[in-house]
Amino acid sequence: xxxxxxxxxxxxxxxxxxxxxxxxxxxxxxxxxxxxxxxxxxxxxxxxxxxxxxxxxxxxxxxxxxxxxxxxxxxxxxxxxxxxxxxxxxxxxxxxxxxxxxxxxxxxxxxxxxxxxxxxxxxxxxxxxxxxxxxxxxxxxxxxxxxxxxxxxxxxxxxxxxxxxxxxxxxxxxxxxxxxxxxxxxxxxxxxxxxxxxxxxxxxxxxxxxxxxxxxxxxxxxxxxxxxx
Numbered sequence: 008x009x010x011x012x013x014x015x016x017x018x019x020x021x022x023x024x025x026x027x028x029x030x031x032x033x034x035x036x037x038x039x040x041x042x043x044x045x046x047x048x049x050x051x052x053x054x055x056x057x058x059x060x061x062x063x064x065x066x067x068x069x070x071x072x073x074x075x076x077x078x079x080x081x082x083x084x085x086x087x088x089x090x091x092x093x094x095x096x097x098x099x100x101x102x103x104x105x106x107x108x109x110x111x112x113x114x115x116x117x118x119x120x121x122x123x124x125x126x127x128x129x130x131x132x133x134x135x136x137x138x139x140x141x142x143x144x145x146x147x148x149x150x151x152x153x154x155x156x157x158x159x160x161x162x163x164x165x166x167x168x169x170x171x172x173x174x175x176x177x178x179x180x181x182x183x184x185x186x187x188x189x190x191x192x193x194x195x196x197x198x199x200x201x202x203x204x205x206x207x208x209x210x211x212x213x214x215x216x217x218x219x220x221x222x223x224x225x226x227x228x229x230x231x232x233x234x235x236x
Contacts, residue, residue: 055081069154118176133219146207163200170196183234191233195226
C-alpha cells in the first residue's frame with residue numbers, strides 16, 4: 008500500500024565535467040539537476056507524511072485522526088501538506104499509486120518476456136501479496152471501518168485492472184478467438200481479492216509463497232480454459 012518511489016540521481020560532478028560552458032551548465036543540465044532535487048524533496052515529504060499516518064493509525068485509528076495530528080507527527084507545515092494532498096483520505100490512498108506503478112512495471116516485464124505462459128501470466132501476484140503482508144497490521148487496524156472499506160475498494164479495483172490486462176495480453180499472444188469478458192475478469196480478480204481478505208482475517212498464518220502458489224494453481228487453469236477455442 009505504501010512506499011516511496013526511487014528516482015535516478017544526477018551526478019553533479021559528471022554534469023560539470025561534461026558541460027562545455029556556463030550557459031550549458033545553467034541551462035538544460037542545471038535545470039535537470041534542480042528538478043531532480045525538487046522531485047526528491049517532494050518524495051521525501053510525501054513519505055514522511057505516510058509514515059506519520061501509519062504510525063498514528065496504529066495508535067488511535069484512522070477515523071480519529073486529524074490533518075493536524077499528521078503534520079505535527081511528520082513535522083511538516085499545513086501548507087506543504089495541502090500542496091500534495093486534499094485531505095487525510097487522499098494521503099491514505101496515495102500509497103496505492105506507488106504500489107500500482109510497481110506492479111505495472113512487473114507486469115510489463117513479464118508479459119514482454121519469452122518465458123512460458125504460466126510464468127508470464129499474473130507474474131505480479133507474489134509482489135502484491137508481499138506488499139499486503141508487509142502492511143497487514145494497518146489493514147487489520149482499519150478493518151470494519153470506513154477507511155478499511157475505502158482501501159478494500161481501491162485494492163479490488165487494482166486487482167481487476169491488472170487481471171484484465173493480463174488476460175488481454177494472454178489472448179493476443181495465443182491468438183485466442185475468445186473475447187476477454189468482464190465475467191472472466193471478475194471471476195479471477197474476485198478470487199485473488201477474496202483470498203487476500205481471507206488471508207488477512209484468518210487466524211491461521213499462510214506464507215506469501217504458499218498463498219501465491221494457491222492463487223496461481225486456481226487462476227492460471229481458469230484463464231486458459233476461458234481463452235481456449
